[in-house]
Amino acid sequence: MTMINDLDRFERVKKSGSIHYAMEAKKCIADIKDEVHSQLSSMEYFYDIMENIIHEPESSDTEEKVIASMCIHVPVELIYAAGARPVRVCGGAYATDQVGADFLPAKTCPMVKSTAGALYLGLLPGRVKPKLVVNPSSCDQKKKLGEVVSGFDDEFYLLELPPNKDTEESREYWHRVVKRFAKKLESVTGKRITRRNLKKAIKLVSTAQGRYRHFHKLRSQAPVIFGKDAILITNAFFFDDLARWTEKLDELNREMELRIEKKKHVVHENAPRILLTGSPAIFPNLKLPILIEKMGGLVACEEYCSSSRMLTDSIAVDEWFLYDMIPAIADRYLKPSTCPNFSPNEDRIRKILSMIKEFNIDGVVYQSFTGCQLYDMESITVGKAMDEINMPTLYLESDYNPDDSGQLITRVEAFLESVKNK
Numbered sequence: 115m116t117m118i119n120d121l122d123r124f125e126r127v128k129k130s131g132s133i134h135y136a137m138e139a140k141k142c143i144a145d146i147k148d149e150v151h152s153q154l155s156s157m158e159y160f161y162d163i164m165e166n167i168i169h170e171p172e173s174s175d176t177e178e179k180v181i182a183s184m185c186i187h188v189p190v191e192l193i194y195a196a197g198a199r200p201v202r203v204c205g206g207a208y209a210t211d212q213v214g215a216d217f218l219p220a221k222t223c224p225m226v227k228s229t230a231g232a233l234y235l236g237l238l239p240g241r242v243k244p245k246l247v248v249n250p251s252s253c254d255q256k257k258k259l260g261e262v263v264s265g266f267d268d269e270f271y272l273l274e275l276p277p278n279k280d281t282e283e284s285r286e287y288w289h290r291v292v293k294r295f296a297k298k299l300e301s302v303t304g305k306r307i308t309r310r311n312l313k314k315a316i317k318l319v320s321t322a323q324g325r326y327r328h329f330h331k332l333r334s335q336a337p338v339i340f341g342k343d344a345i346l347i348t349n350a351f352f353f354d355d356l357a358r359w360t361e362k363l364d365e366l367n368r369e370m371e372l373r374i375e376k377k378k379h380v381v382h383e384n385a386p387r388i389l390l391t392g393s394p395a396i397f398p399n400l401k402l403p404i405l406i407e408k409m410g411g412l413v414a415c416e417e418y419c420s421s422s423r424m425l426t427d428s429i430a431v432d433e434w435f436l437y438d439m440i441p442a443i444a445d446r447y448l449k450p451s452t453c454p455n456f457s458p459n460e461d462r463i464r465k466i467l468s469m470i471k472e473f474n475i476d477g478v479v480y481q482s483f484t485g486c487q488l489y490d491m492e493s494i495t496v497g498k499a500m501d502e503i504n505m506p507t508l509y510l511e512s513d514y515n516p517d518d519s520g521q522l523i524t525r526v527e528a529f530l531e532s533v534k535n536k
Contacts, residue, residue, distance in 0.1 A: 127213065128235045132168060134209035135237055135398075139167050142398035146342045148408065154373075156366035157343055160350050164397055167239050167353075179303050182244035182268075184229065185252050186424045187275060187451065189443050192296050194315035194356075197305035198245065202352030203238050204420070205229035206396030208514040210237055218262065223485040224513040225396060226255045230263055239353035244268060246302050248295075251275045252455040253488065271298060279448050279456050292444040312439050316429055322351070322360040326425040328367050333415065334473050337381050338373035339366075341390070341413020342403045348421040349397040380412070386533040387414040387474055391466060391496065392481040393489045394420035399514050402481055405522055411530050414473040417466050423452060454492040462492070463499045470505065477506040477533040479526075484513040506533050 143165045147153060179198040183190070190200040205211065205228025213231030214222070232238055233247065250273040251257045260270030274291050276284035296307055329347075333339060347366070351359055373379075388411050395403055395418060403413045416422055427450040431442045452462035469475070478500055482490045493509055500507040508529040512518055 128237070131209045131213055131231070131235050131237055135168050135207045138207050138209060138398040139165050142400055142404075145404045145408075146340075146346060146400070154339060154343070154366060154369050156362065156369045157346075159362045160343075160347050163350055163354060164346055167397065168237050168241060180242040180244045181299070181302070182233075182238065182242075182247040184248065184256055185250040185273075186419050187250040187252055187447050187453070188248045188273060189292060189295070189447050191312065191315040191319050191429070191443050192292070192299055192307060192440075194318060195307045195312040196296075196299040196303045197311075198299070198303050201239055201242055201244065203229060203232060203244070203247070204352075204394070204396050205232045206349075206399040206514070207232065207237075208399070208516065210235065211514045221485045223253075223255050223393075223483050224399075224515075225393070225483060225486075226253070226259060228396075228399075228514060229256075230259060233263065233266055233268055242353075246271050246298075248273055252453050255485070269302075271295075275455060276448075277455070277457060279451060280458075285445070285448065288448050289441050289444045292447070293440060296440060307436070309434065309436050309439070312436065313434050316431065316439065316443070318356055320428045322356055322363075323425050323428050325360050325363045325367065326351075329363060329370070330415075330422060330426065332367060332370045332374065336374045336377070337379045337383075337385070337387075337412050337414070338370050340380055340407050341388075341416065342400055342407055344413070345395050345400060345403055345416060345418075345421055346397065348424060349395075351425065352420075381407075381410075384534075386411045386476045386530050388412065388533075389415050389417065389466070389469055389473065389475045389478045390481065391417040391478065392493065393483040393486050394418040395481075396420055401516070401519065402479070402510070402512065402522065402526075405519070405526055406479065406530070409523070409527050409530055411477075411526075411533075414475060415469050417452070417462070417469060419453065422469075426450075454488040459492065459495070463496065466496065467499065467503070470503070475505070476536075477508070477529065479508045479510065479529070482509070482511050484511055506536060 143161050181193045181198045181200050182203045183200050193200040207228055210231030211224050211228040214227030218227050247268045247270045249256055249260050249270050252275050276287050278284045300306055388406055390413055406413055429442050429446040431439055452465050480493050
């Protein structure tokens with residue numbers, strides 16, 4: 115398992131990977147837009163940017179500094195304040211998964227393989243070239259990736275998470291980690307993080323989070339949008355211009371409000387309402403939510419680190435000074451987190467139970483990627499909690515290979531039928 119050293123062969127692999135990645139993106143959007151009668155016009159913006167996720171930008175801003183993030187524990191407010199733009203680089207394409215498989219162990223999680231392949235070929239959203247790849251220790255495989263791919267032309271920075279989030283010692287440790295990260299960003303970008311810039315960045319992100327919380331609330335009121343669309347929107351948050359993303363989501367919220375008023379629903383009122391959790395749905399690998407909704411269910415909400423877990427909690431600042439804002443940012447990225455990296459992790463169970471009640475859930479689908487030990491282990495805890503409330507739960511192990519669609523169809527169809535009968 116070695117990286118490609120021959121330049122001509124590398125270029126051929128890159129061209130092939132780019133073509134197949136683009137084909138996956140187009141197919142995913144086509145599958146999402148299958149229900150033509152139910153499309154919201156405001157979704158066209160999100161369809162367009164995701165369909166063209168790896169196209170070359172029309173104009174190249176050589177002055178723009180990009181910081182690549184591999185986890186939602188990376189404080190994006192600090193990145194914005196340092197004069198850079200955050201881009202989430204967790205991979206969801208089978209094309210780059212296959213490339214990553216050439217130099218990673220066979221049992222590696224498909225998201226890690228896809229991420230490695232995308233970094234190696236330079237097939238990141240918008241074809242950006244990051245100044246730094248920030249790699250939190252929330253996942254053992256991601257943590258080791260920086261060592262395994264040391265031959266890449268990227269600098270990896272390990273953001274060290276504590277194993278527990280509930281003790282004062284872990285909080286103090288995390289505060290020091292975040293402060294060191296702020297210094298690292300300043301050295302990479304050449305720009306100081308000032309009080310004014312950080313305050314502006316916090317308000318920029320908080321405004322986006324406020325629009326998303328409203329979107330979240332509208333979804334709980336009535337089925338006026340498909341879950342596959344909702345997941346696409348949060349995936350766009352990873353790399354889009356944040357002010358524009360916020361504006362477009364605001365437009366979508368207004369359209370959803372009109373649909374609620376007119377009772378224009380996307381599914382029958384008796385359609386099974388499903389909560390998705392486990393390993394995250396990363397574009398263009400949205401085959402599970404698309405499949406559930408093609409089979410007559412509705413993905414009413416998701417407990418994913420690629421959706422609701424990312425945007426529902428805002429920073430609470432007492433005083434707008436650097437020595438207050440940076441600890442407040444650190445707290446926001448630690449305390450509300452329900453990542454299975456933490457042990458114990460009762461907060462995740464509480465959040466899932468709360469979402470089941472808020473969204474009137476009929477069944478839970480728990481996805482675990484092949485090779486993802488953390489989510490696989492925690493499926494046992496979640497399963498026990500679901501048994502206690504008599505909630506139908508389907509556990510699925512899957513990867514990015516499209517060949518398992520037949521098996522998934524059979525299991526999802528049977529599960530939805532059992533939920534309907536119940």
